[in-house]
Amino acid sequence: MTVSSLESRTREFFERVSNGGKVEMTDWMPDDYRREVLKFIEMHANSEIMGALPEREWINRAPTIHRKLALTAKIQDEVGHSQLLYRLAEDLGKSREQMFTDLLDGRTKFHNVFHYPTYTWADAGIIAWLVDAAAILSQKALLDCSYAPYARTMAKICWEESFHIKHGYDIVVTMMNGTDRQREMVQDALNRWWGPLMQFHGPRTPRETDKDIAWGIKARANEELRQEFLSLYVPRIRELGLTIPDPNLRYDEERGVWEYTEPDWNELRSVVTGHGPRSQERLGFRRMSYEQEAWVRRAVMGRPVV
């Protein structure tokens, strides 16, 4: 391909995707687009598998056999999501071994909320209810992704995530209808998770400068997602008798937006680059299980695995 024909093909491609056109894995795509979609999906896959770790700590401590079963099923779903997403990323040209090595060596990231500790059973409820709620808003914004295989995969993932929210809500409602101590545990968990939840969708990035929106990878800007999260969940949280730990949180009727205390973006940056309170411990656990299960990969793949 000559330089000018490559340029015009690239221009046509971006025009097509920014107007709602779809791309299949076997279609030609510019390297920039391939890199961006791959980076996006890889971080999503990393987050699904790392997100299983804080909840996994509660399987043995879940209060009843039914809670254990529901939590185990949710965790299996999350690991399944990572499996689907790593497959998509592999199709875009990066090997799974390389993706795991990059995750373990801190060269790629996973979502901020999975770098924090869990202290009580209420954390399992708040994670499944509110962390999954924040996640599903981002994930719904991918249902019309220009990279068609990702959009199709999100349809399955979103369905399962919406069930996780019900499981988390049920834990929280049950505890709020329990003893004073249980209500305190939920309030304490909400106090600890509110900051990370407000950071979850990332700093405000204007629509016009967001490459992922311009290329049709995602449909909504960070601040739009945070506003929707607040509109949907502030009333639901308050309805249960919980207090949101932000004295500046209020809905401005005139402007039609939620005002809130500015999230600590330095904390977000530090946490996602591996300096969160549980970042290294969780990566250590992932490293250990990756090494322990090397024999399975060797058996399945029929070749030596590093």
Ligand SMILES: [Fe+2]
């Ligand atoms: Fe998930």
Ligand SMILES: [Fe+2]
């Ligand atoms: Fe989930």
